[in-house]
Structure formats: C-alpha cells, structure tokens
C-alpha cells in the first residue's frame with residue numbers, strides 16, 4: 001500500500017514543514033466515515049468535508065444551500081473514520097459573513113472533530129481570518145474560483161486570466177497568508193499564476209485546476225472515482241478508479257501521481 005510521507009498523525013504545524021521539505025500534500029474530500037477510513041488508510045494527508053457536499057451528496061446545482069448543521073453532521077461522521085489525516089471543514093455560504101458568525105460555526109466544526117476550517121475569498125474575509133486565528137482556530141483560505149460566488153460570477157470559470165485579475169489574486173494570496181491562514185486552496189487558475197502564488201508564499205498551496213506547481217492537490221471524491229454528479233466534467237477532473245482498480249487503489253494512485261508530480265498534467269490544467 002502506498003503510504004504517506006510521514007506515519008504520525010498530521011498536525012497543523014507539519015504543513016509548513018512539508019512545504020519547506022518539498023513534500024507534496026495529498027488532499028481529497030470525504031463525507032462519511034467509511035470513505036474517510038479508506039482514504040486515510042491509502043495515505044491521504046488531508047481530508048476536506050467540502051461544501052461540494054451540496055452538489056455531490058445533496059444533489060443541488062450549487063454549494064449555496066449547505067448549512068452549518070449539514071457540515072457539522074458530515075464532520076462528525078468523517079472524524080470517526082480518520083486516524084492520521086488532518087480534517088478540514090468548509091465554512092458554508094454566509095457562515096463566514098461576520099467574524100462572530102464565523103467563530104460560532106468554526107467552534108462547532110472543531111468540536112465535531114475538524115482541525116481547521118476553510119473559507120472563500122479575501123477582502124472583508126481578511127478580518128474574519130484574523131479573528132479566527134487570534135482565537136486558536138486554524139484557517140485554510142480559498143482563492144481563484146470561489147464557488148460560493150457563483151451568483152456574482154454567473155458560472156464556474158477560470159479566474160485570473162488577465163494581468164489585472166492575476167495581480168489581484170497574487171495580492172489577495174499574500175494578504176490571506178499575512179492574516180494568518182496556514183494553507184491556501186487555489187481553484188481554477190492558470191498554471192503560471194498558481195506557480196507564482198506558490199513561490200510568493202511560505203504557506204502551502206493546494207491546487208484544483210491550478211496546474212502541477214502547487215504544493216499539493218485536491219479532488220472531490222466523486223470525481224476521483226468517476227461518479228457522475230450530474231454536471232459537465234471540469235477539465236481538471238481525472239477518474240483514478242480506472243487505473244487504480246479499486247477505491248483504495250484510486251486514492252493510492254492519486255496520492256502517488258501527486259507526490260511524483262505526475263498529476264495534474266497539461267491535459268488537466270488551464271493555461
């Protein structure tokens with residue numbers, strides 16, 4: 001079995017060590033205990049209870065309907081399946097609208113078993129990040145395509161394609177790190193921009209549709225396994241069940257491909 005680059009349970013400070021040592025981080029989403037255990041045993045470093053659960057579990061066409069109660073429930077389930085992976089939970093739509101709301105939601109998620117919360121955006125969210133970090137809540141930021149912005153954006157599209165939006169994203173990335181975020185997800189951004197952001201920061205970047213130069217990669221579990229969730233398949237999605245031969249094998253194949261820098265290739269990245 002393909003195991004993680006380290007055998008102790010993951011802690012938050014180990015993330016910076018991994019970046020410093022050039023060890024790539026392997027992250028997948030999970031929503032229940034059995035898949036969480038399977039992914040954990042396959043050496044997945046980080047497990048995310050994503051608000052993608054609104055789409056792949058609940059069948060909505062966006063992540064907006066997901067509630068804090070929903071997320072707490074799935075975190076509780078997933079936490080029971082993990083022994084090594086670090087558990088991260090998305091703050092659902094508007095649960096991070098104010099620092100106080102974010103603290104309430106994040107406290108519930110950490111008490112349910114998460115070690116870190118993830119929130120989308122910069123701007124007024126910088127205050128939210130600082131507020132949480134000052135109160136002992138580790139934060140993962142998320143920039144680029146932020147699915148909770150789908151109404152404003154009008155769809156799920158690559159972000160940072162022109163010079164102005166690329167510079168804005170680089171500035172936002174420095175700002176979320178300065179505000180205290182210890183990890184940064186970059187979603188649907190051109191390969192060269194994600195590479196520049198990754199070089200700019202001392203915190204690890206985790207890409208999804210962000211090219212091979214990030215410090216780690218994440219995929220939604222259903223996409224890893226080729227389970228059709230009713231939507232057009234984004235370019236960055238690869239079905240690892242085909243080469244892995246089993247669910248555990250798919251997770252191991254993904255982990256190996258990420259650690260060896262073989263995924264994503266150009267066919268699964270944007271330029």
Ligand SMILES: Nc1nc(=O)c2c([nH]1)NC[C@@H]1CN(c3ccc(C(=O)N[C@@H](CCC(=O)O)C(=O)O)cc3)CN21
Nearest residue numbers: 052055056147156157158220222223229233234235236
């Ligand atoms: N199953 C699943 N996988 C995901 O990765 C995912 C979710 N659900 N739900 C929440 C968001 C939505 N995501 C999406 C959805 C669609 C595209 C997409 O179709 N992108 C176009 C980009 C076109 C362009 O701007 O050039 C593509 O062709 O890949 C990207 C990310 C990522 N997240």
Ligand SMILES: CC(C)C(=O)C(=O)O
Nearest residue numbers: 029050051052185218
């Ligand atoms: C795709 C990842 C990064 C996510 O935010 C989710 O699953 O909700």
Ligand SMILES: [Mg+2]
Nearest residue numbers: 050051052090
């Ligand atoms: Mg999400």
